[in-house]
Amino acid sequence: MPLQLMDICALMDEIGIEREIIDAIDPDAPLLTQGIDSIDFPALAIAVEKKFGVDISDTSAAKLRTLNDFVRFINEKAVT
Amino acid sequence: MSLSPNAALALLKPNLERHPDKVAIITGERTVSYRRLDEQSSRFGSLLCTSCISAGDRVAIVANDSPEYFFALLGCLKAGAVAVLLNPGLGVDDYDFIFRDAGASALVTETTATAALQAQSKRPGLTLLLDDPEFAGRLSSAQAGFPSHTPSPDDIALLLYSSGSTGTPKGVPHRHGDFLSTADAFAGSVLAMSERDVVFSASKLFFAYGLGNSFSFPLRFGATVVLFPGKPDSAEVLRLISRHSVTILFGVPVAYTMLLKTMDDRNALSSLRLCVSAGESLPAPLCREWTETTGIEILDGIGSTEALHIYISNRPGAVRPGSAGILVPPFEVRLVDDEGRSIPPGTPGHLLLRGPSIAPFYWNSPEKSAETMLQGGWLRTGDIFLEEDGFFFYQGRGDDLFKVDAHWVSPVRIESTLLEHPAVMECAVSRRKVEHLVRPIAFAVLNPGYEPGPKLERELRRFVAGKLPAYMCPVQVEWVDELPKTATGKVQRFLLRQCG
Incomplete structure (x- = not known):
């Protein structure tokens, strides 16, 4: 089954991002403009790697901006 | 006795003759002209003198970027005092150590700098609060006419603090002439900065990099600097560039x-003619992606606190992504092997540096000075580089230090903090790359009774974030049964690295 937005939200909760921030996130707007900072962002990227077995280390900076970017990225990787 | 120009006078005088009413500083709705900058800094110098601060005395400045910061720094230089520029985000213990190490006679700070004020409360000495109305009154009543100190070439004007490999900050002194030589070498010869430029630096004044970008460079070339107190987010940086027609972004x-990751409107950057990156190596994909997206080059370069600014840099129109660029004259470099012998091009070697702005020694550290400041004026940078066709490529460090968000990070510092948590029996901190940028990660051996898992990882990250600056917070904690060690019990951090 393809990954859903709520799976990423659950992961954000797991790494300690505040619930209020997660609940208010617009999935198509940049995470960095919605209370996620430059420390939370790489922690989320690594948590995604660990949980879903994808490699983000050399991903381009513009590729993963929004919550939906993460969902698309992981689902694409799962297919390939 | 030979004399040297006072840096404050050398930076201000040409502007006072050419365009005294030109805007030197923009911050928020406020502008400050070169004339006002000169007057207020003289008043500040006068205030120091009447407060019994003499030439050579150390004055710690712990403040956000602001015009008052300029008044204080220029005032110190005019009075011949040594300005000790410190990160406003340090903890009480760091300030306590640095104030004692520097022998600071005065603290110039802001009412919000609680840690610095707490450390200062244990010491005798003058405290000036830049954002206090009482200070504004004292400054306006101080004399604007003031005989500036004339330094000798070896007089120390500035003391910056850099992280050491053990995590203990070390003082890096600079002379009056160092402000001018770095400005001429980099801002003049590489950036061709002029009075038409409006500059903005995301790095703050207490960094050597930010100090050149926002202070000595624009003053040296009669440009205008945009200041932002605190840490601007990406949206704020874009707004500042657009609103003030910034031409050079550092x-x-x-x-x-x-x-x-946040930019939607690329027109916000239309005023920029150049971008500069330093502090840590700019990944080649990021360099390419930025230029493809914005149409503007990033000039990556390498500098250091010891050199005061950039000494190897890419040039406009000749950027090689992934390279730190070519030498910035009049700096000279040598690449040597472990025995100090020169090595051929294409081979990684230890970078030695010589030039006009090299710190002459480390403050109160004769042994470290002897290891680093070598005979013949050469500085051992600690960096390993490879040179090809005149371009230099960063290969890493000769020690365990690494840079995160342009700050030196000592694994020892993070490890000792993690060890304060009752769950952690042993730990080692290393690094990995996320989206091409280096981040700290931790490996922990737990005490009996603690369960590894996301809950404890979150707790440990929060624990570190509560005690150290955010950039030192590990982005990942790995649970291990034991750490790789040498026969003598020293942790082999290089075996834990997940990047170069």
Whole structure:
């Protein structure tokens, strides 16, 4: 089954991002403009790697901006 | 006795003759002219003198970027005092150590700098609060006419503090002439900065990099600097560039990454003619992606606190992504092997540096000075580089230090903090790359009774974030049964590295 937005939200909760921030996130707007900072962002990227077995280390900076970017990225990787 | 120009006078005088009413500083709705900058800094110098601060005395400045910061710094230089520029985000213990190490006679700070004020409360000495109305009154009543100190070439004007490999800050002194030589070498010869430029630096004044970008460079070339107190987010940086028609943007790699991740309107950058990156190596893909997206080059370069600014840099129109660029004259470099012998091009070697702005010694550290400041004026940078066709490529460090968001990070510092948590029996801190940028990660051996898992990882990250600056917080904690060690019990951190 393809990954859903709520799976990423659950992961954000797991790494300690505040619930209020997660609940208010617009999935198509940049995470960095919605209370996620430059420390939370790489922690989320690594948590995604660990949980879903994808490699983000050399991903381009513009590729993963929004919550939906993460969902698309992981689902694409799962297919390939 | 030979004399040297006072840096404050050398930076201000040409502007006072050419365009005294030109805007030197923009911050928020406020502008400050070169004439006002000169007057207020003289008043500040006068205030120091009447408060019994003499030439050579150390004055710690712990403040956000602001016009008052300029008044204080220029005032110190005019009075011949040594300005000790410190990160406003340090903890009480760091300030306590640095104030004692520097022998600071005065603290210039802001009412919000509680840790610095707490450390200062244990010491005798003058405290000036830049944002206090009482200070504004004292400054306006101080004399504007003031005989500036004439330094000798070896007089120390500035003391910056850099992280050491053990995590203990070390003082890096600079002379009056160092402000001028770095401005001429980099801002003049590489950037061709002029009075038509409006500059903004995401790096703050207490960094050597930010100090050149926002202070000595624009003053040296009669440009205008935009200041922002605190840490601007990407949206704020874009707003500042657009609103003030910034022409040169100075940042560190993570700042460019954050801009790419948030920028929707590329027109916001239309005033820029150049971007500069330093502080840590700019990944080649990020360099290419930025230029493809914005149409503007990033000039990556390498500098250091010891050199005061950039000494190897890419040039406009000749950027080689992934390279730190070519030598910035009049600096000279040598690449040597472990025995100090020169090595051929294409081979990685230890970078030695010589030039006009090299710190003559470390403050109160004769042994460290002897290891680093070598005979013949050469500085051992601690960096390993490879040179090809005149371009230099960063290969890593000769020690365990690494840079995150342009800050030196000592694994020892993070490890000792993690060890304060009752769950952690042993730990080691290393690094890995996320989206091409280096981040700290931790490996922990737990005490009996503690369960490894996301809950404890979150707790440990929060624990570190509560005690150290955010950039030192590990982005990942790995649970291990034991750490790799040498026969003598020293942790082999290089075996834990997940990047170069």
